[in-house]
Amino acid sequence: xxxxxxxxxxxxxxxxxxxxxxxxxxxxxxxxxxxxxxxxxxxxxxxxxxxxxxxxxxxxxxxxxxxxxxxxxxxxxxxxxxxxxxxxxxxxxxxxxxxxxxxxxxxxxxxxxxxxxxxxxxx
Amino acid sequence: xxxxxxxxxxxxxxxxxxxxxxxxxxxxxxxxxxxxxxxxxxxxxxxxxxxxxxxxxxxxxxxxxxxxxxxxxxxxxxxxxxxxxxxxxxxxxxxxxxxxxxxxxxxxxxxxxxxxxxxxxxxxx
Numbered sequence: 288x289x290x291x292x293x294x295x296x297x298x299x300x301x302x303x304x305x306x307x308x309x310x311x312x313x314x315x316x317x318x319x320x321x322x323x324x325x326x327x328x329x330x331x332x333x334x335x336x337x338x339x340x341x342x343x344x345x346x347x348x349x350x351x352x353x354x355x356x357x358x359x360x361x362x363x364x365x366x367x368x369x370x371x372x373x374x375x376x377x378x379x380x381x382x383x384x385x386x387x388x389x390x391x392x393x394x395x396x397x398x399x400x401x402x403x404x405x406x407x408x409x410x
Numbered sequence: 411x412x413x414x415x416x417x418x419x420x421x422x423x424x425x426x427x428x429x430x431x432x433x434x435x436x437x438x439x440x441x442x443x444x445x446x447x448x449x450x451x452x453x454x455x456x457x458x459x460x461x462x463x464x465x466x467x468x469x470x471x472x473x474x475x476x477x478x479x480x481x482x483x484x485x486x487x488x489x490x491x492x493x494x495x496x497x498x499x500x501x502x503x504x505x506x507x508x509x510x511x512x513x514x515x516x517x518x519x520x521x522x523x524x525x526x527x528x529x530x531x532x533x534x535x
Contacts, residue, residue, distance in 0.1 A: 385510040
């Protein structure tokens with residue numbers, strides 16, 4: 288499958304899950320996964336999902352502006368670099384954000400997130 | 411105390427943008443034939459092509475000011491992911507541009523790092 292198509296499909300799946308059922312993100316991470324969220328470092332699927340489900344908002348909607356991807360090396364990994372907007376329920380203005388994912392292939396033919404770094408982009 | 415990957419990330423970022431702002435043609439020393447750059451959506455591969463692209467950007471002088479640097483180990487072979495956000499001031503322009511950039515650094519046998527992956531995006535307000 289074309290790498291750009293894989294990246295786009297992953298991004299759609301990730302943010303749709305985030306916006307509808309944040310706990311459902313658990314199967315995209317493994318024990319070795321690392322998230323840096325606004326500078327805070329978290330490791331492992333359980334801890335990452337605990338962080339994401341405890342963010343101080345109930346409802347949100349991500350809208351994606353750009354998706355760039357590149358293969359990361361001989362192990363079949365893929366780097367995905369996203370920018371977009373995050374609208375929180377009840378807030379007048381959307382927040383702008385950038386996020387990078389390093390996806391690694393699973394034996395089942397899917398991908399999991401090994402590295403995840405999220406930053407808000409302040410004006 | 412800062413972890414090793416954070417130290418490497420910070421040192422690399424300082425070096426990269428110092429070269430970019432003062433001696434752009436020397437950036438070629440940080441890339442190898444397998445290196446990939448995606449610059450505002452345009453995909454470029456290899457030292458010469460990347461160097462040409464960066465040297466041909468439509469401004470002579472610029473200054474990067476870095477706001478955030480996040481680093482993580484990328485895999486089990488010593489690679490490092492570095493995620494940067496900051497501002498880019500072009501000479502003669504009133505307002506600076508905001509940008510985000512990610513680097514995937516791979517260790518060299520000489521104990522340094524080269525840029526295997528580089529993705530740059532401006533962040534429009």
